Amino acid sequence: MKTNVVTFHYTLTSPEGRLIDSSQGGDPVIYLEGSGHIIDGLEQQLRELPAGAKKKVQVPAARGYGLRDDTMVQKVKRQALPVAELKLGDQFQAGSDRHAPVVTVVALDDDDVTLDANHPLAGVDLLFDVEIIAVRAASEEELAHGHVHGAGGHHSHAGGESGGCGEGCGCH
Numbered sequence: 001m002k003t004n005v006v007t008f009h010y011t012l013t014s015p016e017g018r019l020i021d022s023s024q025g026g027d028p029v030i031y032l033e034g035s036g037h038i039i040d041g042l043e044q045q046l047r048e049l050p051a052g053a054k055k056k057v058q059v060p061a062a063r064g065y066g067l068r069d070d071t072m073v074q075k076v077k078r079q080a081l082p083v084a085e086l087k088l089g090d091q092f093q094a095g096s097d098r099h100a101p102v103v104t105v106v107a108l109d110d111d112d113v114t115l116d117a118n119h120p121l122a123g124v125d126l127l128f129d130v131e132i133i134a135v136r137a138a139s140e141e142e143l144a145h146g147h148v149h150g151a152g153g154h155h156s157h158a159g160g161e162s163g164g165c166g167e168g169c170g171c172h
């Protein structure tokens with residue numbers, strides 16, 4: 001099976017019609033098929049679509065950002081957090097590693113803060129409204145590197161990190 005590089009725009013809403021995210025008006029998302037750059041449940045349903053195609057894609061939570069895990073909600077002492085000001089809904093990274101989970105403040109009082117390390121979209125069924133912008137065959141070099149060369153995507157809810165090359169890639 002040939003592997004493509006696909007460029008698309010999307011608008012993401014919840015089943016209740018709440019707008020979660022959209023690439024419209026910004027840069028489209030670009031990904032290499034099979035690289036894990038966008039969530040599986042979305043990629044599978046975009047396969048074989050030609051440029052110009054529009055499709056509504058439903059991705060159940062379990063195949064999107066996963067189901068909620070209540071053990072990932074923890075109460076910590078407020079003074080243990082290196083953050084002076086806190087309010088409900090604040091999000092920050094729980095560590096200096098750039099892959100550290102993002103936690104959300106879901107409750108707080110003078111002494112304790114309850115942090116939820118579930119992905120903000122965990123447990124949410126996703127509804128993508130997709131428009132395919134371009135489809136082309138991946139180059140040998142892209143297949144070898146496992147990512148797209150040239151203009152890359154940006155962080156988005158449809159995907160993960162940028163589609164550009166990492167350090168040590170040597171392809172710039």
Ligand code: ZN
Binds near residue numbers: 149165
């Ligand atoms: Zn590369």
